[in-house]
Amino acid sequence: MSMDNEPSSPGDASGQLNPALQSVIDNAQTDSGKSWLADAANAVQTYLTRKAVVANSAAAADEFTNNLKDTSDGLVNLVQTDPSAIDLALGLASHTVNGLVSQHQHLDDDTRAGAAAPLIGDMQTEIAHAGVQRLAELNRDDAIAAIDKYGDYLPDDHQAALRQYADIQQGLRQQDAAAQQTQAAHDAALAGYSAASNHLASFTDQDTGGFRAQPGFLSNLMSDTSIAMPTKMALQAGYSMLTRNGDVPQSNPHVAADFLQRIGSDNPPEQGEIMSHLGTGLTINDATFINGLLAPANPQRKADLRTLSDTITQAQGMLASNLNGPGGRVAFGKFTNWLLPALQRGANLTDLMADNRIQQFAPSASDAVEGLPKPMMRLPLGMIFGSAANG
Numbered sequence: 364m365s366m367d368n369e370p371s372s373p374g375d376a377s378g379q380l381n382p383a384l385q386s387v388i389d390n391a392q393t394d395s396g397k398s399w400l401a402d403a404a405n406a407v408q409t410y411l412t413r414k415a416v417v418a419n420s421a422a423a424a425d426e427f428t429n430n431l432k433d434t435s436d437g438l439v440n441l442v443q444t445d446p447s448a449i450d451l452a453l454g455l456a457s458h459t460v461n462g463l464v465s466q467h468q469h470l471d472d473d474t475r476a477g478a479a480a481p482l483i484g485d486m487q488t489e490i491a492h493a494g495v496q497r498l499a500e501l502n503r504d505d506a507i508a509a510i511d512k513y514g515d516y517l518p519d520d521h522q523a524a525l526r527q528y529a530d531i532q533q534g535l536r537q538q539d540a541a542a543q544q545t546q547a548a549h550d551a552a553l554a555g556y557s558a559a560s561n562h563l564a565s566f567t568d569q570d571t572g573g574f575r576a577q578p579g580f581l582s583n584l585m586s587d588t589s590i591a592m593p594t595k596m597a598l599q600a601g602y603s604m605l606t607r608n609g610d611v612p613q614s615n616p617h618v619a620a621d622f623l624q625r626i627g628s629d630n631p632p633e634q635g636e637i638m639s640h641l642g643t644g645l646t647i648n649d650a651t652f653i654n655g656l657l658a659p660a661n662p663q664r665k666a667d668l669r670t671l672s673d674t675i676t677q678a679q680g681m682l683a684s685n686l687n688g689p690g691g692r693v694a695f696g697k698f699t700n701w702l703l704p705a706l707q708r709g710a711n712l713t714d715l716m717a718d719n720r721i722q723q724f725a726p727s728a729s730d731a732v733e734g735l736p737k738p739m740m741r742l743p744l745g746m747i748f749g750s751a752a753n754g
Contacts, residue, residue, distance in 0.1 A: 434459045435486050442494035446501070449494035449513065456486040484516075491516035492525065499529035506532075551589070553659065558589045559634055560654055562598055566605065566647050574610045574647060576602075597635030601650075604642025611646055616696035618644035619653065619703055620675055626656045627665075627672025652707050671712060675699075678721045689734025690726035698724040 438452040460483045491513040499506035506529040510522050517525070562584055568575035577583075580602060584595055618640055625632050637654050641647065656668060683695035698721065705715055726734075 435489060438486070438490050439493045442490055443497050446494045446498045446505075446509075449491060449509070452490045452494070453487050453513075453516065456490055457483050460486060487516045488518070488521070492521055495525050496528060499525060499532045503529045503533040552591075554589045555591050555594065556634055556657065558587055559594050559598060559638070560658075562587075562590075563638060563647075563651055563654060566602070566641075567651070572648075574605050576606050591635070593633065594635035594638065597637075597639040601638045601641025605647070608642055611642060611644075613700070614646050614649040614703070615640075615644040616699035616703075617692070619649055620679065620695065620699040622653045623656075623699075623703070624672050624675040624679070626653070627668035627670070631657065648707070649703060652703070667712070671706075674712060674716060678724075681721050682724055682726065687726045688731060689736075690728075690731030691734075693730040693734045694724050694726035697730075 434456070438456055442449050442452050495506055495509045495513065495517070498509050507526065510517065510525055510529075514522060562580070565577050565580070566574055581599060584590070584598055584602075587595075590598075622632055622637060634654060634657055637645070637650055637657075641650055645653070660668065678698050679695055682698060683691040685691075687694065701724070702715065706712070
């Protein structure tokens with residue numbers, strides 16, 4: 364019968380006879396039987412003693428290994444959380460390992476010191492590496508200084524890798540900072556665009572659809588720090604024109620066409636440029652619509668704006684060419700005056716351009732006449748000289 368699974372006694376490792384074996388010997392009825400059982404029990408005890416010693420040694424080794432790992436993990440975590448604690452962690456590594464090794468009293472001092480030295484060295488290297496790596500993630504110069512300071516704990520290949528890591532991290536931080544700066548500028552521009560758009564929207568009376576001056580408008584406009592100064596000045600100028608002359612009855616079609624053409628191009632107009640035409644070249648409704656086209660757009664919306672720009676360019680080339688003379692400019696203006704309201708009503712551009720629609724605006728004879736320069740009004744000579752004589 365195998366005894367590998369026999370329960371061990373706490374005293375087995377000491378070599379003392381297991382109480383269960385002693386009980387078997389004591390129950391023998393004869394001296395010869397007791398002698399025979401004693402020999403057998405001693406043989407069994409020898410086996411159990413060896414087995415217990417091996418088991419205890421393995422348990423002690425596992426406990427020592429686990430203690431070392433727990434200590435190393437704790438100190439590495441310490442310097443990763445707080446790199447300024449590198450010196451403390453290095454000292455604790457030496458103190459803790461020496462303490463763990465000193466528990467093995469069966470070893471002489473030299474053996475314990477020889478066993479502790481490489482363990483301390485490995486742990487301190489891991490600690491120094493982890494601490495410097497964390498510093499590299501925060502500040503390159505601090506990391507380089509730490510590599511020089513703790514060089515005795517870091518092999519050459521570790522130092523080279525950490526220097527490279529510090530350079531890489533610095534480059535990545537610079538890229539992150541540039542990206543954040545760009546994002547901040549984009550966010551500020553978007554906030555400014557939205558604020559200016561809200562001011563523009565306030566020009567329209569919700570009941571009549573016409574212009575309505577707002578109490579405290581200019582004061583509120585100038586105190587709005589989110590709007591860029593050029594846009595503020597354009598809004599102020601447009602507002603002044605509107606308060607003086609009211610809304611224009613119709614936009615200048617060529618001004619509107621220019622904005623529609625440029626919005627889908629690589630050189631879109633500035634928001635303030637649109638608003639500067641309020642009260643002169645653009646109605647409030649048209650300026651509001653065109654301003655809305657400047658809003659951030661998804662890829663499909665950008666493609667639609669590009670199509671709109673191309674359509675305006677095509678119409679301008681077909682209608683307002685040099686071959687068509689002054690009438691071509693008039694025809695192109697009529698095309699714009701038709702297209703812009705249709706777009707504001709939500710019509711689909713593709714549907715609007717169906718059936719060779721641009722050609723339907725080809726300049727006519729009346730367009731040619733309308734495009735001619737208007738003659739200056741002349742007073743009769745008699746009125747001129749008569750007025751002079753009477754003076």
